[in-house]
Amino acid sequence: MGTTATQPSLWDRSRQAVVASIFDTAMRLFAEQGYEATTIAQIAKEAGISQRSLFRYFGTKEDIVCGEQEELGELLRATVEAQPAAATAWEALRAGFEVLMEAHGEPGKLLEITTLIFDTPPLRARYTQKRLRWQELVQPAVTARMPAGEGPLPQVRAAAVTATVFACVDAATEAWVRSGGSADLATLYDEALAAVRG
Amino acid sequence: MGTTATQPSLWDRSRQAVVASIFDTAMRLFAEQGYEATTIAQIAKEAGISQRSLFRYFGTKEDIVCGEQEELGELLRATVEAQPAAATAWEALRAGFEVLMEAHGEPGKLLEITTLIFDTPPLRARYTQKRLRWQELVQPAVTARMPAGEGPLPQVRAAAVTATVFACVDAATEAWVRSGGSADLATLYDEALAAVRG
């Protein structure tokens, strides 16, 4: 639970193996038949596990795809808060996203997941919902970096800046997915933010 | 279907009456017991209609709350496109939202709906999903108002501007809801956008 990286116990690793096995099976089936057409029963059977246990690893069908966002949120928060005090809110958030982009394993797999999410409305809705959680997580750090406001408005200002950065990340990610992964995400993000703040 | 306002036929109005009756029943029950604890069966029974018919009026439980967004999207698109050519993308979008704010009936009812949406994660996810549809609708009009770009990037720039405006509307709306409706939405929006573009 804490920030200290408790090294993975044997138990953790076997759990991770099961999770990975379910995930791979599911992604294969999603690619073959589409997300909606694939049932939990089928994933469970092909992964050699009971339906009941599958739900113990992934609370929902959507979480099989969007699940790892949970941990990443904590990494984002920590990174943003660790930025030097001189950094503006914009710079701190950008640094956070740079770390996130490097935190993913193979970029190929990330592209596959992201494409699936952006092409499947319910998945995208879930994804957005989780990103909203991220916004709440970084909000304090962003508020602390805002120029001191006058009224009860600094809250709104901080929320607006945070939401804008996420919106630009979203726009950049969408363009990245539509380019089939050939474009550079960081460049797209900078372009997006420039269009907004220019 | 067209833009011409075909005046409501008798049939339309009886349909509207049923819709309103279901909606009112549902909102009352949601307020009394919460959204998740209220079942479709209960809403149908109290509204004096069969479950099957309820689903013919509202495709999903979420749409009972988020349903009217569908038509409003068209209004938004038309308004943005109708802005003078000299208006910037920012101004055109702002004008669109001003019209939307006036399009709602009683502000009290709007506050009730919006509060429910913002307090209920699945509803907010659905709401965001529909707003994404709005973004797609206005995208062409926004692209047309962007300063001519160099590469394949004007798409990203337009998407970023659009997404940012929606993000600011969201931040403003959230603050408005949290204030219990006492704050002024337009003022909050201007404050939010100023924080971003300042």
Added chain:
DNA sequence: TGCCCGCTTGGCAGTGACTGCCAAGCGGGC
């Protein structure tokens, strides 16, 4: 007036995601 046609409605049975409950297995400590 009586019939017919189209549309709306309601019931029914089914699917698919998800949950609670309980019994069986399995591993490690003693």
Added chain:
DNA sequence: GCCCGCTTGGCAGTCACTGCCAAGCGGGCA
């Protein structure tokens, strides 16, 4: 070899949602 805790699997149930079909209702037309 035994016991204890945790994980697993199966079962039955709930809830949102869908397709199908049969019944009702209203309006047009002879």
